[in-house]
Amino acid sequence: MIVTTLKGKAWILGDDIDxxxxxxxxxxxxxxxxxxxxxxxxxxxxxFYKKISPGGIIVAGKNFGCGSSREHAxxxxxxxxxxxxxxxxxxxxxxxxxxxxxxxxxxxxxxxxQISQGEEVLIxxxxxxxxxxxxxxxxxxxxxxxxxxxxxxGGLLQNLKKRFGEGKL
Amino acid sequence: xxxxxxxxxLARASGxxxxxxxxxxxxxxxxxxxxxxxxxLMLKVLKEVGYDKPWDREKAVIIFDHQVPAxxxxxxxxxxxxxxxxxxxxxxxxxxxGRQGVCHQxxxxxxxxxxxxxxxxxxxTCTLGALxxxxxxxxxxxxxxxxxxxxxxxxxxxxxxxxxxxxxxIGVSAKDAILKIIGTLGVDGALYCAVEFVGQGVEKMSIxxxxxxxxxxxxxxxxxxIINPDKKTLAFAGGAAGAFVSxxxxxxxxxxxxxxxxxxxxxxxxxSVDNVKPIEEVGDVEIDQVFIGSCTNGRLEDLESxxxxxxxxxxxxxxxxxxxxxxxxxxxxxxxxGYLRDFIQAGGVVCNPNCGPCxxxxxxxxxxxxxxxxxxxxxxxGRMGSTKAKVYLVSPETAAATAIExxxxxxxxxxxxx
Numbered sequence: 001m002i003v004t005t006l007k008g009k010a011w012i013l014g015d016d017i018d019x020x021x022x023x024x025x026x027x028x029x030x031x032x033x034x035x036x037x038x039x040x041x042x043x044x045x046x047x048f049y050k051k052i053s054p055g056g057i058i059v060a061g062k063n064f065g066c067g068s069s070r071e072h073a074x075x076x077x078x079x080x081x082x083x084x085x086x087x088x089x090x091x092x093x094x095x096x097x098x099x100x101x102x103x104x105x106x107x108x109x110x111x112x113x114q115i116s117q118g119e120e121v122l123i124x125x126x127x128x129x130x131x132x133x134x135x136x137x138x139x140x141x142x143x144x145x146x147x148x149x150x151x152x153x154g155g156l157l158q159n160l161k162k163r164f165g166e167g168k169l
Numbered sequence: 170x171x172x173x174x175x176x177x178x179l180a181r182a183s184g185x186x187x188x189x190x191x192x193x194x195x196x197x198x199x200x201x202x203x204x205x206x207x208x209x210l211m212l213k214v215l216k217e218v219g220y221d222k223p224w225d226r227e228k229a230v231i232i233f234d235h236q237v238p239a240x241x242x243x244x245x246x247x248x249x250x251x252x253x254x255x256x257x258x259x260x261x262x263x264x265x266x267g268r269q270g271v272c273h274q275x276x277x278x279x280x281x282x283x284x285x286x287x288x289x290x291x292x293x294t295c296t297l298g299a300l301x302x303x304x305x306x307x308x309x310x311x312x313x314x315x316x317x318x319x320x321x322x323x324x325x326x327x328x329x330x331x332x333x334x335x336x337x338x339i340g341v342s343a344k345d346a347i348l349k350i351i352g353t354l355g356v357d358g359a360l361y362c363a364v365e366f367v368g369q370g371v372e373k374m375s376i377x378x379x380x381x382x383x384x385x386x387x388x389x390x391x392x393x394x395i396i397n398p399d400k401k402t403l404a405f406a407g408g409a410a411g412a413f414v415s416x417x418x419x420x421x422x423x424x425x426x427x428x429x430x431x432x433x434x435x436x437x438x439x440x441s442v443d444n445v446k447p448i449e450e451v452g453d454v455e456i457d458q459v460f461i462g463s464c465t466n467g468r469l470e471d472l473e474s475x476x477x478x479x480x481x482x483x484x485x486x487x488x489x490x491x492x493x494x495x496x497x498x499x500x501x502x503x504x505x506x507g508y509l510r511d512f513i514q515a516g517g518v519v520c521n522p523n524c525g526p527c528x529x530x531x532x533x534x535x536x537x538x539x540x541x542x543x544x545x546x547x548x549x550x551g552r553m554g555s556t557k558a559k560v561y562l563v564s565p566e567t568a569a570a571t572a573i574e575x576x577x578x579x580x581x582x583x584x585x586x587x
Contacts, residue, residue, distance in 0.1 A: 016356050016441065020549040024556075025528035028206040028235070029243045031213055043551040063357035063390060067547060068528075069292040071210055071308035092361050092392055093292055097308035144193060146322070156310045157214055164220045164317050 004125040008057040008083040012117045015061035019068040023076045037079035049080035060087040065094025074098040086111045102155030107141040171416035173328045175363040178303040182286040190327040199285040202230040207290035209247040210309035224319035230262040232272040237523040240531040270496030270522040273464040282408040283398035295386045299379035300406045301398030326392045327422035328363045333370030335430035340581035343378035344564035347385045348435035352445025360390035370429040376405045377470035384465045388442040437562035440550045448579045457539040458489045459572040463527045466544035467495030471565040476508035478569035479515045485575030490517030491533045493525040542571045
C-alpha cells in the first residue's frame with residue numbers, strides 16, 4: 001500500500017526521453033532492481049542514482065519513456081530513488097509498466113515549463129494535482145479508478161498476490 | 170455503429186457488440202508471447218505471486234531471440250530458467266536454440282491469424298497488425314497477469330488512418346514509406362492510437378513489406394499498426410475471409426496521405442526516429458558498419474533486395490557488413506537462393522537468426538565515434554552500443570548500396586548503372 005500524496009524535489013528532463021537512455025539494452029540481462037538502479041538514465045546522466053535525492057520527482061516534457069516495452073526502465077528509476085514521474089505525456093507501454101510496478105506517473109501539461117530544477121513539489125494522485133513550492137496548483141489528468149487501485153496496492157504484483165497467492169486456488 | 174478493424178477486434182475479444190475510442194474494456198487474449206529478455210522478469214513476478222501455471226498452454230509462446238545462442242553466463246542462466254519453465258508446464262510453443270528467430274517474425278510465420286487479439290512482452294509486437302490482428306506490446310508484470318488470467322484491460326484507441334497511394338519506384342520500399350510517415354507525424358504523433366494503413370499502395374505491398382510498415386508504428390507512439398486483411402493475408406496466415414475489416418464509414422481521428430511514387434529512399438538521422446531526411450539531403454556520411462536484419466527488415470524480400478545490389482560486388486574496405494536473417498525459415502530459403510553466398514562473397518558476415526546488434530546485445534556492438542547504417546528501428550543514443558556512436562536507419566536497399574560505397578548511398582544510383 002502506498003500513500004497517494006508524494007513530496008519530492010524536482011529533476012527536470014526534456015522531451016522524448018527514451019527507454020534506451022533510461023536503461024540501456026546491455027543491462028536487460030539484469031533482473032535485480034537494485035542492480036538496474038545503478039544504470040538508471042545512464043545514457044543521459046551517468047550515476048543518476050547517486051545524484052537524485054530519495055523520493056525525487058522527475059518532471060519531463062512529452063512522450064516520456066518512448067521506445068521499448070522493457071519494464072526494467074521504470075524499475076531502474078524506482079529503485080534509483082525516483083518517487084514519481086510527472087510528464088506532459090507518456091509513451092503508452094511505459095505508462096502501464098510504471099503503474100504496474102508501483103511507480104506513480106502523472107500527466108500534467110505544463111509541468112516542465114512551470115517547475116524548476118530542485119523545486120519541492122507535492123503530488124496528490126487521488127485529486128489529480130501537483131502543488132508547486134509557491135503554492136500554485138497544476139492540474140493533472142485523473143486516473144481511471146482501477147488504475148489508482150493498482151497504484152494504491154503498490155503495483156500489479158500485490159494485486160495478483162491477492163487473487164492468485166497462496167491458498168487462493 | 171460503424172467501427173474500425175481495431176474496434177471490431179477489441180469488441181469481439183471483450184464480448185461486446187460495439188466499442189468506442191476512450192472506452193476501457195477487458196479483452197480475452199488469443200496469443201501471448203515472451204522472449205529471453207522480458208520472460209525472465211515475468212517469471213520473477215510469477216515466483217513472487219507463488220503460482221505460475223499459464224492459463225492456456227497453447228496460447229502461450231516463448232521465443233529465444235535477443236541473445237541467441239547465449240552470449241554470456243548471465244544470458245545462459247536466463248535461457249535456462251525459461252527452458253525449465255517451458256518444460257515444467259509442457260509448453261508446446263517454445264522456440265529454443267535451433268527453433269529460434271526474431272519473435273515477431275516467428276509469430277507471423279507460425280501463429281498469428283487475422284482477427285486475433287495478441288500481446289507480446291516486446292514493443293514491436295505491433296508488427297503483427299500487418300496480418301489483420303490487433304497486436305500490442307506490454308511489460309513483464311502485465312504479462313504475468315495475462316499468463317495467469319488470459320485477460321488484459323485496454324483503452325480502446327482512436328485510429329489514425331495513413332493512406333498510401335501509388336507504387337514504389339525502383340530502389341524504394343516499405344521501410345522508406347514508414348520512415349517518411351514517422352518523419353511527418355513525429356515520434357509521438359500516434360501516441361496511444363492505432364495506425365491503420367490503407368490504400369492502393371498497401372494493397373500492392375507484399376506481406377513482408379506490410380510487416381515492415383506496421384513494425385514501426387510504435388516509433389510514433391502507436392499502440393498498434395494494423396492493415397485490413399485481404400487475399401494476400403489469408404493466403405499467408407489463413408483465417409476466414411472478411412472476418413474483421415474496417416467499415417467504410419468508420420471514424421478516424423486523423424487521416425494522412427502519402428504518394429509512394431514520389432518517394433526517395435529515406436534516412437532517419439541520429440538520434441531520433443523522426444529525424445528523417447531523403448537520401449539526397451544527407452550529404453557525405455562515412456559508415457563503419459552496415460547491419461541488415463531485425464524485426465523490421467530481416468525478411469526474405471529484404472535479403473533479396475539487398476543481395477540483388479551486393480551480388481558480384483565487394484563491401485568497401487573499412488566498412489563491415491553484418492547480415493542476420495530474421496528466422497530459420499528465411500535463413501534456409503536465403504541459403505537455397507544463394508543470397509547468403511552473395512553477402513559472404515562480397516565480404517560480409519552472416520549470423521544466425523536473432524536480434525543481433527539492434528539493441529546493443531551482441532554481434533556487432535558499436536565503439537565510440539562509429540557510425541552504423543542499420544535496417545533496424547531505433548537510433549536512440551546508446552542503442553547499438555557506445556553512447557558516442559551514431560545510428561542511421563535505412564532500407565535494405567540503401568544499406569546494401571552503403572556497404573559497397575562505405576558511405577550513405579542512394580541505391581537507385583547503383584540500380585540505374587546496371
